[in-house]
Amino acid sequence: MIVITKIRASALQFALLVGTLVAILLGSFLMLSRIQTLFALQSDRLLETITVSDHAIHQINEFGFAKRLQNGSLSEGIELETSTSYWGSFQLSHTTASYRNKPFSKISLNAGGDVQEELAVYVENTHLPLVVAGGAQIWGNAALPEKGIKAGVISGNYFQGNSLVTGIRWTSKSTLPELDANWLTYLKELELFIPSAEDHLLDRSNDNKNSFYDPTQHLYSESELLLTENYLGNILIKSATEITVTPFARLTDVILVAPKITFQRGFTGSATAIAKKQVIVESGSTLRYPSAVIVSNFEPGEASVSSSEEIPLMLEEHAHIEGVVLFLSDHPDMGDASQRAAIHLSTAPNTVIEGMVYCQGNTDHRGLIRGSIYTKRFVAKEAGSRYINHLYDGKIRAIERHPDFSGMLFSNEKKQVVKWLY
DSSP states (O other): OOOOOOOOHHHHHHHHHHHHHHHHHHHHHHHHHHHHHHHHHHHHHHHHHHHHHHHHHHHHHHHSSOTTTTTTOSOTTEEEEEEEEEETTEEEEEEEEEETTEEEEEEEEEEEOOSSTTEEEEEOOOSSOEEEETTOEEESEEEEOTTOEEEOEETTEEOOOSOSOSSOEEEOOSSOOOBOHHHHHHHHHHHHOOOOTTSEEOOOOSEEEEOTTSOOEEEEESSOEEEOSEEEESEEEEESSEEEEOTTOEEESEEEEEEEEEEOTTOEEOEEEEEEEEEEEOTTOEEEEEEEEEEEEOOTTSOSSSSTTOOSEEEOTTOEEEEEEEEEESOTTOSSHHHHTOOSEEEOTTOEEEEEEEEEEEEEEOSEEEEEEEEEEEEEEETTEEEETEEESOEEEGGGSOTTOOOOOBTTOOEEEEEEOO
């Protein structure tokens, strides 16, 4: 006997509903799994994008360009753009790594290291010995003229130390180690540069800020500029005559360009000062790391100083500079005999420089350098006389240089990050 059982329509509807819900749930799980996979991949790519941008800067410092990253090792979909330029006495590296139109950028301020580690003194081989007198100290290695180094006396003050040099000695060359040629060209162009209407001109106020991710802002004047305001970041300040930085000004990472620049007594900040004729850092002024003080005189036929009494780069007593100090000239010995014995860079007693000094002329050093000095020769002015290639009372202690302080831009030297910019 065949028994026919009827299924109610409501039960069939319920079965269809359950089946639909099960299908939706399964589809949702599959979709969720797919989305999680995509998010994980995207997250990995974004993290890799950040890493690529960071590694690119370090490879630019190592090789001059992002060598490995631009030779096919980037993951699919990641694009890399790099550029380098200069900012004051430092190099700028700008990298942008992008994944699916989502960019990540980093900008670093870079500088080089020493030609020789723990180098205290490099004096050109001018066939005159280096004479140390009074309280002079050289703690570290020394590149000296072929005549070597000896103890001496100035105004009755004999050399007071136990050792002329505490480190290794070797014979120097007839010229100082070469600086980055492209950077020197940048300095020359910066001296000639005058902002135009096409440049971004700064609307001067009491508080001036500009990111390094934005175009440089310029403050320019044909007359003297007296700075009393706050200036931070990507700002170039230039005067055709003179810049005076008062102790009320607050400078951070900016560039100053003028024939003459003066940091008045009591100023504290960080900046790169580039002058054609003279820079004076008055007593009690402090330039924080990374700062630079530069006198660059490259014009042929023009004497590096206008008179034997005018010193192009003067650091007064109790001035404190963290960074680099440079006197640059293609012709430091032009003129008569008094010019050849002229002082181009002077550090007063109790002056402290933490970093590096580079002088293509004569240095009268009476303060303390925690780092290195490269100079054509030393000149000591005392009691109306000038003693050629004499270091009198000046102290150079390479072993006290701060390990995080980078040096200047030497030719073909590896760079390292000074700071990450904003």
